Amino acid sequence: MAVKITYFVHGTTTDNEEHKGTGWNHGKLSKSGIQQAKELGKLVADKKFDVVFCSDLKRAVDSAELGFKDKYKIIIDKRIRECNYGKWNGKKKDWKNIDYIDKKYPDGENYKDVERRIKDFLDFLKEKYDGKHIAIVAHQAPQLALDVLLKGKTWQEAITEDWRKRKAWQPGWEYEVK
Numbered sequence: 001m002a003v004k005i006t007y008f009v010h011g012t013t014t015d016n017e018e019h020k021g022t023g024w025n026h027g028k029l030s031k032s033g034i035q036q037a038k039e040l041g042k043l044v045a046d047k048k049f050d051v052v053f054c055s056d057l058k059r060a061v062d063s064a065e066l067g068f069k070d071k072y073k074i075i076i077d078k079r080i081r082e083c084n085y086g087k088w089n090g091k092k093k094d095w096k097n098i099d100y101i102d103k104k105y106p107d108g109e110n111y112k113d114v115e116r117r118i119k120d121f122l123d124f125l126k127e128k129y130d131g132k133h134i135a136i137v138a139h140q141a142p143q144l145a146l147d148v149l150l151k152g153k154t155w156q157e158a159i160t161e162d163w164r165k166r167k168a169w170q171p172g173w174e175y176e177v178k
Contacts (some may be wrong), residue, residue, distance in 0.1 A: 004126045004133040005175040006047060007143055010063035015090065023076040023082055023089035023108070026058035028054040037066035043171040049134040055081040055139060064137040074088050082139035084108040101155040111141060111155055118145035140164065144175065150175045
């Protein structure tokens with residue numbers, strides 16, 4: 001059997017609009033982000049999930065609740081939080097993610113650290129939710145880690161091919177844990 005995952009990113013934040021990297025700061029959904037989160041639940045109303053997981057960071061929790069609270073149980077899990085940019089949490093995003101695959105952000109993590117957290121989370125899902133369809137509401141780095149772990153991409157490929165660079169948002173990305 002397998003765990004089917006539909007992955008959603010949190011709504012737009014005020015930091016996103018100001019081109020800041022929120023990282024481990026909680027962040028706040030902007031007006032458009034609140035509307036996006038509310039609409040998301042409607043856009044995927046035809047899908048059925050056994051449970052919704054979200055990061056413990058406020059922007060993801062708010063997005064999950066606005067989109068799914070009335071329909072699904074929401075479980076908060078800190079393993080699926082964004083990459084810790086350390087000293088750069090909340091700062092203007094003028095760095096290149098590709099530089100931090102192995103090298104840690106100042107006083108923070110690197111993308112391999114995020115990969116380890118997501119691998120642990122996927123192992124948990126396989127053990128506890130085999131045969132189920134779950135939704136995840138989280139961030140950029142955990143989604144890139146899913147591309148690495150489940151789609152066979154390298155970190156360089158995941159970062160370079162990230163849909164955010166093309167502004168190719170969609171209401172959910174599908175993954176499978178076998």
